[in-house]
Amino acid sequence: MSGSSGSAFPFPLKNTVSDIDRAVIEQLLLDGRVTVSHLAERIGTTPTTAKLHLETKLAGGGVTVVGLVDPSLLNRPMLAYLTVHTLAAADVVASRLADTDDTEWIAATTDLNTVICRISCRDSAALVAFVDDKVRPLDGVRSVTIHSILRWFPTPYSSLGTPPEGRSAVTWTSNSAPDRLPRIDATDRLILESLQDNGRASLTSLAAACGLSVPATRQRFLHLQDRSIVQIHCCISPELFGFEVGATLRVVCLSNSTDTARSLARLPEVTWVTQLSGEYDLAVEVQCRDTAHLSDVYRQVVTMPEVGETELHQYDSVVKSLFRWSH
Known part of the structure; x- marks a missing residue:
């Protein structure tokens, strides 16, 4: 199984955490929105097995993927x-x-x-x-x-999650000056609010939340991510x-x-x-x-x-x- 060296973990995980769960968590630390197919390829298992372990960890297995957003926005x-x-x-x-x-x-x-x-x-x-x-x-x-x-x-x-190398987590100063905030509109804000609750929200659900088509929503999401207005972060219990x-x-x-x-x-x-x-x-x-x-x-x-x-x-x-x- 590839990708399970543990180098991305801030501390050693408990011995009761299985090898495949360690590998899943490590990949989420590197990319919180990793697809099931890419996850399966990276950890060396089938998509069915990868999906099962991914959903189990996200449904109460001590792992949460969130979109980090400056609350001023x-x-x-x-x-x-x-x-x-x-x-x-x-x-x-x-x-x-x-x-x-x-x-x-x-x-x-x-x-x-x-x-x-x-x-x-x-x-x-x-x-x-x-x-x-x-x-x-x-x-x-x-x-x-x-x-x-x-x-x-x-x-x-x-939050016991390690950002990928070269990326820092979101930083802010309370009551940031409006002229220092990046420009976003009401549609961007709806996307950010959805990602804040679920960093792995599908493009379909994001599109439903903001009222755009899926391609237009994807473009908006990538633009927000490229500008570091939102960062997808894996938090570990x-x-x-x-x-x-x-x-x-x-x-x-x-x-x-x-x-x-x-x-x-x-x-x-x-x-x-x-x-x-x-x-x-x-x-x-x-x-x-x-x-x-x-x-x-x-x-x-x-x-x-x-x-x-x-x-x-x-x-x-x-x-x-x-x-x-x-x-």
């Missing part, structure tokens, strides 16, 4: 973390928040009284309205702290690597926060680094094998000379993860 440039302090069990509040449209990612923490939530909104007024109208009134919510996200820094293994423990570290920087963010983004366990407004300068998301591994990563971060006060939130459960403005 989708009229949702205001990005924020919410720290929700609860009176009731945090997982109950987290589940209620998961039903709201603006939430992109939600985790309940192991202290059982904190929920961390990432959201995207149209503007600051929409952000405040979301918090006041949909979060604070929830049963069990005691208080909410808003941290606006100012900038995101790519990591080598963002951390459990496939044996990474069962996740956490967010919030960091106060003692020197240049941009340099510190870039240093932290190079750590292999780090999957997100964002620059924040408020008490903490950075939010750093990590995935680890177990609590001992998390402790090692935490000690590595807090002993960096440019890192000051640090707050650790270990996840008890992640109840929503849409990868919409993952990288």
